[in-house]
Amino acid sequence: MPTNPGSRADREAKLSELHDQLTAAVEALVTSEQWVRALEFAARFRTRSFNNVLLIHAQHATAFEAGLVPHPTPTYVAGFRQWQELGRRVAAGQHGYSILAPLTARVATSEPTRPDSWRPLGRGERPRAGEVVRSKLIGVRRAYVWDISQTDGRPLPEPPTPQLLRGDAPQGLWDGLAALIDNAGFALTTSDDPTLGKANGRTDFLGRTVMIRGDLDAAAQVKTLAHELAHVRMHDTMTEAAALHRGIGEVEAESVALMIGAAHSMDTTGYTIPYVSGWASTVSGKTPIEVVQAVGERVRRAAADILANLPAGQLGTADLPGLSRATSPMPPSIPTATTAPPNRSVEHARPRRLA
Structure with a gap:
């Protein structure tokens, strides 16, 4: 059964606070010395013909x-x-x-x-x-x-990548998310299909399918499923901003996944903060902080709607597990700008740096 509708206002207030903390964490990361050094290093390599x-x-x-x-x-x-x-x-x-x-x-x-x-x-x-x-x-x-x-x-100023989650998933969360995927008319599979490449998951809007890697730990699988469910709910009919740049859609989906995880006492920050910061940095004309702030209302609404229909969604605290405003997570690799692919599928994976 869905959670009590009467708790929705309180839940949305706590989700807004979670997003404020996410924004603060992104700001701490992208203004850190290690992040700046990585950008300066990458800038030394000019584009070739x-x-x-x-x-x-x-x-x-x-x-x-x-x-x-x-x-x-x-x-x-x-x-x-x-x-x-360069040493x-x-x-x-x-x-x-x-x-x-x-x-x-x-x-x-x-x-x-x-x-x-x-x-x-x-x-x-x-x-x-x-x-x-x-x-x-x-x-x-x-x-x-x-x-x-x-x-x-000399060692490179290359920040580490998002770290896959390890261990078990919260009881019942996979089944609840999977039911919402099914209700939206998408077929869900777990697979080691080589077409996934390095992606952890993929949503195909034309084929109406969601695929999750089968070789991930349960915690990583359920977090990825929350990410793909966010794509299903937010990007089937793409917003103008998300359609214009894939980075915006990835920031939205992973931000929702963080909130779903936090609602179930699940710490996703080791993966989510670098992932969100990295994709936000690919959007030209805006700082990563501005990108994260701009999607806040859509993210909060999407997370609240999902939690309202999950049997175990109880947002007992507004604190992200393991994260405070003073925390500066390790920076991610800096992705390259990528637009939404023409076949209307979205892969959940850290983008690879260009040569």
């Missing part, structure tokens, strides 16, 4: 097959000197990946509007009085870069 990305991936795959690198895909790549500037060096025996770098020359003119008036400047040559100087692309040259796995040296 599509052709060079293909070249890097192909050469890295060859190196992986030869046992020279530990992972099949590259992550951070940089030139020899740039790695030295790392290319390991002995590691060959660089050949790419095409722009070749530029300095040109000068006193009549910038005349295309045929530009003249090349020799090395060390200064422009004449009144001349304008620009850089001009005159060709390409071969250059070499190395993946971070080919280097050693």
